[in-house]
Amino acid sequence: MQNKPIVWSIAGSDSGGGAGIQADLLTFADLGCHGCTAITANTAQNTREVAAINAVSPEILLSQLQALQRDLFPSAIKIGLLANGEQVAAVAKFLRGLRQVKKVPVVYDPVAVATSGAALTEGSTGEVVLRELLPLCDLITPNLHELEWLAGTPVGGAEQIAAAARQLQSRGCAAVLVTGGHSEIVSGEIADLLWDGERMDWLIGRKIATGSTHGTGCTLSSAIAASLALGYPLRDACVVAKATVQRGLRLGNGENIGDGSGPVGHCGWPGELEDFPQVLLPAEERAKKYGCYSEEANARFAQGFPQPDSNRLGLYPVVDSTDWLERLAKLGVRTLQLRIKNPDTGLRAEIERAVAIGREYDLRLFINDHWQPAIDCGAYGVHLGQEDLQTADLAAIKNAGLKLGISTHGFYELLRAHRYRPSYLAIGAIFATSTKDMSGQLQGVDKLARMAALLPDYPLVAIGGINLQRAPEVAATGVGSIAVVTAVTQAADCAQAVCQFQDLLVG
Ligand SMILES: Cc1ncc(COP(=O)(O)OP(=O)(O)O)c(N)n1
Ligand SMILES: Cc1nc(C(=O)O)sc1CCOP(=O)(O)O
Numbered sequence: 144m145q146n147k148p149i150v151w152s153i154a155g156s157d158s159g160g161g162a163g164i165q166a167d168l169l170t171f172a173d174l175g176c177h178g179c180t181a182i183t184a185n186t187a188q189n190t191r192e193v194a195a196i197n198a199v200s201p202e203i204l205l206s207q208l209q210a211l212q213r214d215l216f217p218s219a220i221k222i223g224l225l226a227n228g229e230q231v232a233a234v235a236k237f238l239r240g241l242r243q244v245k246k247v248p249v250v251y252d253p254v255a256v257a258t259s260g261a262a263l264t265e266g267s268t269g270e271v272v273l274r275e276l277l278p279l280c281d282l283i284t285p286n287l288h289e290l291e292w293l294a295g296t297p298v299g300g301a302e303q304i305a306a307a308a309r310q311l312q313s314r315g316c317a318a319v320l321v322t323g324g325h326s327e328i329v330s331g332e333i334a335d336l337l338w339d340g341e342r343m344d345w346l347i348g349r350k351i352a353t354g355s356t357h358g359t360g361c362t363l364s365s366a367i368a369a370s371l372a373l374g375y376p377l378r379d380a381c382v383v384a385k386a387t388v389q390r391g392l393r394l395g396n397g398e399n400i401g402d403g404s405g406p407v408g409h410c411g412w413p414g415e416l417e418d419f420p421q422v423l424l425p426a427e428e429r430a431k432k433y434g435c436y437s438e439e440a441n442a443r444f445a446q447g448f449p450q451p452d453s454n455r456l457g458l459y460p461v462v463d464s465t466d467w468l469e470r471l472a473k474l475g476v477r478t479l480q481l482r483i484k485n486p487d488t489g490l491r492a493e494i495e496r497a498v499a500i501g502r503e504y505d506l507r508l509f510i511n512d513h514w515q516p517a518i519d520c521g522a523y524g525v526h527l528g529q530e531d532l533q534t535a536d537l538a539a540i541k542n543a544g545l546k547l548g549i550s551t552h553g554f555y556e557l558l559r560a561h562r563y564r565p566s567y568l569a570i571g572a573i574f575a576t577s578t579k580d581m582s583g584q585l586q587g588v589d590k591l592a593r594m595a596a597l598l599p600d601y602p603l604v605a606i607g608g609i610n611l612q613r614a615p616e617v618a619a620t621g622v623g624s625i626a627v628v629t630a631v632t633q634a635a636d637c638a639q640a641v642c643q644f645q646d647l648l649v650g
């Protein structure tokens with residue numbers, strides 16, 4: 144049994160039980176983490192009002208943190224309400240010391256104003272935050288009011304939000320997620336903006352008509368911290384967290400707690416696609432409304448590729464020659480990929496021969512990377528990676544009637560690739576592999592199962608380090624296809640390996 148990751152919440156207590164550490168602990172538990180708390184303020188509030196803040200002294204705050212450090216070292220830290228500059232300075236000093244022991248991801252939700260409009264922090268706190276705390280944060284998650292508070296400028300539409308996020312990130316935190324609950328750039332859409340200094344993403348959720356929204360910011364930031372503690376990369380953590388909140392808004396709706404803004408629901412792991420945000424593609428027309436439209440990308444863009452004859456593509460060997468294709472076709476394999484890296488002048492002839500073999504044996508034959516010769520030769524389909532999507536002419540691929548498979552590595556890429564509605568989605572690398580350096584992108588079977596559960600009726604392919612011993616647990620996640628290189632090409636008895644894989648993937 145693996146130990147539950149420990150996550151700390153450094154935040155205020157909400158006597159109403161909707162936000163603050165109460166929301167954080169429920170969220171950590173929902174996502175399978177053990178929560179610890181260091182309380183900054185003992186607020187007196189209900190669903191209608193913040194009656195008092197009651198900040199604790201820096202000494203009381205530090206004594207909690209020091210006790211936790213002695214026994215319950217965290218895998219991630221969420222920071223919420225810090226009531227004054229002294230608290231901010233004390234927490235920052237403590238975090239600098241903790242860093243000397245081990246680097247722990249820190250997510251800061253800069254709580255400054257309650258939904259009711261009540262100020263929660265003392266006047267000069269913002270300056271100390273910018274100077275002392277921001278450089279220690281892996282992510283900060285301001286809403287629009289908090290963005291204005293920290294950026295020191297009014298924030299209106301999408302462009303201004305993006306500019307303020309860039310400005311804040313340049314003050315030293317690794318990334319900024321601006322939450323969109325307080326504005327609708329497009330009616331009916333709640334869009335969060337993620338900026339990490341390199342890449343900007345709009346994550347778009349559906350607005351849910353509910354009065355139970357108290358604690359959404361706390362829940363989001365603690366869900367991100369929990370996901371980071373579970374080992375998810377930042378973008379995956381953000382989309383899982385947004386889905387956790389969305390699920391709470393959808394299912395918690397109607398609980399009718401208190402007369403004011405009731406608490407968001409806490410309803411467990413988000414296992415349904417409808418709760419996950421859409422990752423906006425700059426190629427989409429609607430990106431114009433979010434200020435990130437790309438004419439060039441739009442010219443190459445296409446969605447809705449032809450589906451294969453079955454959602455279950457079975458054993459899917461990925462090989463580097465037409466000799467291998469023919470050998471495996473003769474053994475009864477129906478789904479195959481020709482993957483030629485570092486091609487020479489013979490590439491075009493090899494693809495032509497592959498297509499001919501594909502026709503002879505009625506294969507679902509995908510050509511990796513080389514989409515233009517694949518179109519020219521009338522191939523069945525092409526397989527593209529995330530980087531290939533930046534340059535490939537998807538419109539040409541679709542217009543030529545080719546099928547399209549897309550590689551993904553984690554929740555964020557899966558959601559992004561799903562926007563294209565390709566013929567299949569590949570998820571990798573499930574295990575470490577000697578075929579390609581996939582370090583930092585390993586998913587494991589549990590995460591694969593979570594991703595596969597989101598798309599039960601979609602053709603899914605698992606790839607990376609899968610051999611005959613591991614194949615049963617991979618197949619049990621529900622994916623209809625397993626792609627392999629070495630498990631077939633380096634098998635002592637290739638025909639026997641093919642037979643065993645096929646027995647496993649039948650039905
Ligand atoms: C079925 C399948 N899944 C993933 C990949 C990897 O594709 P990509 O990310 O484009 O990397 P390269 O294969 O080009 O190195 C794949 N080929 N097939
Ligand atoms: C080509 C490739 N793509 C991967 C991905 O995760 O996108 S993993 C991988 C290598 C798969 O080889 P093997 O079956 O020998 O581990």
Ligand SMILES: [Mg+2]
Binds near residue numbers: 512527
């Ligand atoms: Mg590729």
